[in-house]
Amino acid sequence: MSVVFVASSLLPTPFGVFTMHGFLDEQTGKEHVALTMGTVDDDAPVLGRLHSECLTGDALFSMRCDCGYQLEAALQAIAAEGRGVLLYLRQEGRGIGLLNKIRAYALQDEGADTVEANERLGFAPDMRDYAICKPMLAHLGIAEVELMTNNPRKVKALEGFGIRVAKRKALQIGLNPHNRKYLETKAGKLGHLLGEIHQGEAEQS
Numbered sequence: 207m208s209v210v211f212v213a214s215s216l217l218p219t220p221f222g223v224f225t226m227h228g229f230l231d232e233q234t235g236k237e238h239v240a241l242t243m244g245t246v247d248d249d250a251p252v253l254g255r256l257h258s259e260c261l262t263g264d265a266l267f268s269m270r271c272d273c274g275y276q277l278e279a280a281l282q283a284i285a286a287e288g289r290g291v292l293l294y295l296r297q298e299g300r301g302i303g304l305l306n307k308i309r310a311y312a313l314q315d316e317g318a319d320t321v322e323a324n325e326r327l328g329f330a331p332d333m334r335d336y337a338i339c340k341p342m343l344a345h346l347g348i349a350e351v352e353l354m355t356n357n358p359r360k361v362k363a364l365e366g367f368g369i370r371v372a373k374r375k376a377l378q379i380g381l382n383p384h385n386r387k388y389l390e391t392k393a394g395k396l397g398h399l400l401g402e403i404h405q406g407e408a409e410q411s
């Protein structure tokens with residue numbers, strides 16, 4: 207894997223001012239981004255999130271998933287701590303791409319769940335590869351994180367690259383009537399740790 211760091215700039219957001227670092231994976235041509243706040247290259251574990259691209263949830267306000275809610279909550283949590291990192295990974299649709307995700311959504315409109323839809327299109331349920339995280343975190347000087355996720359595969363992937371995960375922090379937010387089945391399928395078939403599907407969280411309409 208050949209990953210090149212390209213440039214850093216400030217990124218002011220409603221939550222605070224982050225530093226944005228751009229990386230190019232020369233093998234795939236994909237452009238990935240890391241947002242950091244505070245000093246992250248010291249010895250203390252860094253509050254972190256690996257966020258997979260979701261154009262619909264992150265930018266278009268979709269309520270079909272929990273992605274946009276999690277992105278916002280993660281940035282807020284990092285800003286509240288004044289220190290942390292979010293890797294924004296260009297693996298749209300759990301790696302199948304935007305147009306295939308729309309195809310999968312069409313199948314879900316007809317009753318398939320998110321796993322069945324991927325399989326009917328000839329894809330594995332989750333095609334993501336987290337290898338890009340290793341050189342990105344190495345560039346930022348981060349060796350240990352407290353990871354905001356409900357997905358044990360992310361923890362395993364990081365540990366496999368030699369990144370220590372000091373703690374997993376649940377990120378259960380954004381439950382609504384449109385994503386309840388999606389979240390239930392994530393818990394039932396993809397191994398996400400969602401407890402009683404966001405027990406205690408009021409369902410947003």
Ligand SMILES: Nc1nc2c(ncn2[C@@H]2O[C@H](COP(=O)(O)OP(=O)(O)OP(=O)(O)O)[C@@H](O)[C@H]2O)c(=O)[nH]1
Nearest residue numbers: 257258259260271297298299300310320355356357
């Ligand atoms: N194929 C497919 N992808 C989806 C669907 N809904 C959301 N996604 C994608 O699923 C991914 C979710 O990414 P994350 O939120 O980083 O990861 P996660 O596995 O949900 O784990 P968490 O860290 O707990 O959020 C994004 O790439 C979305 O585009 C769907 O119905 N089908």
